[in-house]
Amino acid sequence: MADKEMIQEKIGEALGLEKAAQKAVEQLDSRGLLEPEHVKKLSKMKDEAGKQEQKMEELVQELTDSDGFDSSTIEEKAAETAEKASKIMETYLGENPDTQEALEFLCLAEGGEVVHYEVLASVAKDVKNKKFGTQVRAILKQEKGHLNLCTKLAKNNAASA
Numbered sequence: 817m818a819d820k821e822m823i824q825e826k827i828g829e830a831l832g833l834e835k836a837a838q839k840a841v842e843q844l845d846s847r848g849l850l851e852p853e854h855v856k857k858l859s860k861m862k863d864e865a866g867k868q869e870q871k872m873e874e875l876v877q878e879l880t881d882s883d884g885f886d887s888s889t890i891e892e893k894a895a896e897t898a899e900k901a902s903k904i905m906e907t908y909l910g911e912n913p914d915t916q917e918a919l920e921f922l923c924l925a926e927g928g929e930v931v932h933y934e935v936l937a938s939v940a941k942d943v944k945n946k947k948f949g950t951q952v953r954a955i956l957k958q959e960k961g962h963l964n965l966c967t968k969l970a971k972n973n974a975a976s977a
């Protein structure tokens with residue numbers, strides 16, 4: 817059985833990645849690394865991520881009552897993870913990043929989100945509040961769509977170069 821500490825940590829990481837992915841789209845766009853057609857498609861993904869973040873935040877509040885979760889522990893982990901992800905982005909992009917690298921970084925970020933929501937789905941049975949599993953599975957489905965979109969953009973960009 818997954819313990820509460822671990823589940824809280826994983827929720828925090830998922831939330832942090834969610835925040836980081838939205839920020840990454842903004843930053844890559846403002847650095848001129850994305851084409852207008854990318855921005856158009858990615859802005860929908862970013863909106864969805866914002867909604868997911870909000871839903872997760874609300875769920876965390878509910879879980880403090882239903883399962884005795886500590887929201888400040890989760891928020892701390894989320895902030896730490898978002899910061900780590902920003903550093904990973906800078907490392908990945910390096911000195912002279914191009915559009916291909918920017919799109920591939922987004923694949924990396926979305927892939928990380930998919931994995932974290934998969935992990936959360938796998939421990940959902942150990943959370944009393946059943947809304948948790950339902951919501952995590954719904955978000956996981958959207959995250960797979962995000963990864964799919966970013967993969968497609970990276971493939972098309974490489975093929976048209």
Ligand SMILES: [Fe+2]
Nearest residue numbers: 865929959962
């Ligand atoms: Fe996402």
